[in-house]
Amino acid sequence: MVLKRLFRFGKGEAEKPAEPPPAPEPADAVGAEAAPAPPPAEPPAEATPATTIVAERPAECPPAPPPAPDVEAAHSPATAADAEAEGKRERRGFLARLKAGLARSSAKIGSGIAALFRDRLMDDAALDEFEELLITADLGTSAAKRIVDRFRIARFGAQVSEREVKEALAAEIADILRPVAVPLLPNPAHAPHVVLVVGVNGTGKTTTIAKLAAHWSAQGLKPMLVAGDTFRAAAVEQLTIWGERTGCPVIAGPPNADAAGLAYDALARARKEGADVLLIDTAGRLHNKADLMAELGKIVRVLRKQVAEAPHSVLLVLDATTGQNALSQVKVFREMVDVTGLIVTKLDGSAKGGVVVALAETFGLPVHAVGVGEKAEDLRPFDPDEFARSLVGLDEAA
Ligand SMILES: Nc1nc2c(ncn2[C@@H]2O[C@H](COP(=O)(O)OP(=O)(O)OP(=O)(O)O)[C@@H](O)[C@H]2O)c(=O)[nH]1
Numbered sequence: 001m002v003l004k005r006l007f008r009f010g011k012g013e014a015e016k017p018a019e020p021p022p023a024p025e026p027a028d029a030v031g032a033e034a035a036p037a038p039p040p041a042e043p044p045a046e047a048t049p050a051t052t053i054v055a056e057r058p059a060e061c062p063p064a065p066p067p068a069p070d071v072e073a074a075h076s077p078a079t080a081a082d083a084e085a086e087g088k089r090e091r092r093g094f095l096a097r098l099k100a101g102l103a104r105s106s107a108k109i110g111s112g113i114a115a116l117f118r119d120r121l122m123d124d125a126a127l128d129e130f131e132e133l134l135i136t137a138d139l140g141t142s143a144a145k146r147i148v149d150r151f152r153i154a155r156f157g158a159q160v161s162e163r164e165v166k167e168a169l170a171a172e173i174a175d176i177l178r179p180v181a182v183p184l185l186p187n188p189a190h191a192p193h194v195v196l197v198v199g200v201n202g203t204g205k206t207t208t209i210a211k212l213a214a215h216w217s218a219q220g221l222k223p224m225l226v227a228g229d230t231f232r233a234a235a236v237e238q239l240t241i242w243g244e245r246t247g248c249p250v251i252a253g254p255p256n257a258d259a260a261g262l263a264y265d266a267l268a269r270a271r272k273e274g275a276d277v278l279l280i281d282t283a284g285r286l287h288n289k290a291d292l293m294a295e296l297g298k299i300v301r302v303l304r305k306q307v308a309e310a311p312h313s314v315l316l317v318l319d320a321t322t323g324q325n326a327l328s329q330v331k332v333f334r335e336m337v338d339v340t341g342l343i344v345t346k347l348d349g350s351a352k353g354g355v356v357v358a359l360a361e362t363f364g365l366p367v368h369a370v371g372v373g374e375k376a377e378d379l380r381p382f383d384p385d386e387f388a389r390s391l392v393g394l395d396e397a398a
């Protein structure tokens, strides 16, 4: 099932090997690359009393409380046939939402194609207009050119129907997207698999963390959440509410607490308590880029004092409605931190869904999942064929 594919545990359900925590680095090694800034304060080896668990789940993390009926049913199918039927229903529900969400993008592309190729041969002028159409649909200049070049080779001079063009376009887009459609699988050997979630403010970081926590809980994993956006009291409160809803503990500090110290404490706690995944929320906007860079760098450095390869995933959350601006955000965040994958949110209601193609073509970073709504079940695996067909306004493939 699609849902399980994204959120299942990786192969080998082995417990985390009992490795001793790495010895702390000498203080002068900390922050060596951030030369002008003073070295970050050494976090205490034990959780500080200021760090609190603000949402505690029952002893065993239960399945995520607010699942959609179809998701809930999918976890307790009576028979294999039931399971298959549930799987199909779930997939149809998601596809309907994805299609509805991309309706504004697909209307633009669809009506553009219809107008362009009605009673017209695929000649140079038509292909130029086609390229423009793809650029205005946010696919980016490079992808647009590549796609149109392929059309030029395959169909130049031909009389083509609207349907043919859409089918061929969907196939080209899916080819671009396929290499980046990589599921996010927590590695059980890490225990916890540390996921740092970054992005500019309002893109959906906190909501995405909640969605991931809900789904991994439903898979029987134990996520722990860290309210690393310590600048806004409301951010802590928001994550706390999600923690209660998803039945997962939330580690928070006092207002304006040091986010790196908090992350350090949370990792120690997660290791002690056997959490499978540690999801660290971060502030989207500090005073300026240098501040944000220093903060993210410090979080990474202190995590590595305990677990040398942490964070195991650094997810950049992008809001699809920002269109081409998402590309600049990737560039900026990659200067700050080693982004390992993307999650694109708000594809519901965005006329700029084509930006996912531009992201894939430009960076080749994994797109782990897409957000198509505000609810816990609205984060879905990124399927290149479904996405491509929805984007150009075609029905589900038979
Ligand atoms: N329609 C829609 N709304 C979303 C989606 N993901 C998040 N949102 C909404 O976007 C708004 C911002 O989401 P947050 O999760 O608070 O974003 P954030 O990145 O944590 O924001 P800051 O903490 O301010 O940096 C909220 O109202 C969410 O409900 C999505 O996929 N679709």
Ligand SMILES: [Mg+2]
Binding pocket: 205, 206, 207, 229, 235, 281
């Ligand atoms: Mg937030």
